[in-house]
Amino acid sequence: MIMPLRVALLSAAHVHAGAYAEALSHIEGATFAAVWDDQAVRGRPFAAKYTVPFQPNLEDLWADCDAVIITAENARHRALCEAACAVGKHILCEKPLAISQEDAEAMVAAADSAGVILGTAFPMRHSLPARALRRALRAGAVGEVLAIRATNRGTMPPGWFREPALAGGGAVIDHTVHVADLLRWYLEDEPEVVQAEISHGLHGGAVDDAAFLTITFQGGVVVTHDPSWSRPPSYPIWGDITMEVAGTRGTLDLNAFSQNIHYYPRHTDHAAWLPWGANADQAMVKDFVEAVREGRPPAATGRDGERALAVALAAYESARAGRPVTVAPLMG
Helix, strand or coil: CCCCEEEEEECCCCCCHHHHHHHHCCCCCEEEEEEECCCHHHHHHHHHHCCCCEECCHHHHHHHCCEEEECCCHHHHHHHHHHHHHCCCEEEEECCCCCCHHHHHHHHHHHHHHCCCEEEECHHHHCHHHHHHHHHHHCCCCCCEEEEEEECCCCCCCHHHHCHHHHCCCHHHHHHHHHHHHHHHHHCCCEEEEEEEEECCCCCCCCCCEEEEEEEECCCCEEEEECCCCCCCCCCCCCCCEEEEEECCCEEEEECCCCEEEECCCCCCCCEEEECCCCHHHHHHHHHHHHHHHCCCCCCEHHHHHHHHHHHHHHHHHHHHCCCEECCCCCC
């Protein structure tokens, strides 16, 4: 018999909240139980859309759930994580895990102390093309990996993503963490040094929107990464996730979002990609639900989120200092 699991969403602030709510409806034994949001004008319509209760009081939410998915603004992740840990609720937290190394370490420590699962929302670990590349690398398809060229380019998100106090940064913190996590997963190695050039020049807003990073791993692999919000508003997706892996025996290319049909409707000015492959968001949420049931770590843990964040923070420090910066050491 499958153990039922009631999952609540903490905030409808994030653009991915809807995808996770939808995913819960397709997972056997999982129930989308409720939505909390500190802004009723945002939370109530979201809850109504998915026909679940809206709870404006966080303390009153805990009795109605066994686990939570944090989809609040980045700066609020730590407080919500610590609140959930205090009442023994398992957590899947949207990336970036936090906006500072101190906050990320505190979240990992709080989950460890409470004995609850803390996962980071890295759906690309569940992308079929991304998983196929990992299998090929593990099988030695390119020999020893020497260098990787990676991108995660997309459009500029709306709303609070453009506010430094809530987002913690712009394109670098938003898009670097996905690629940093995949790189650690592929190479089974830790990033050591980051050098970055960062700009606000594409959109001229308060947060960075263009960047180029060079990441050197402890084992010597050199990676270049473009996380820029450089795509026009008509671009059909949040990021592109591509990699070109060069090794001693050959090369491999990844285009994680190539499983789609390009759709150009007459009634809008926005093209769309209609995916025909597996749903990585749903697979990620399913993995989290199963991790709670089985008492095991999810595919991407809180520590994985902290390590990916460290790369983005090192990039900001490098751009400020105008020199390469060592990635914050593994703590805990």
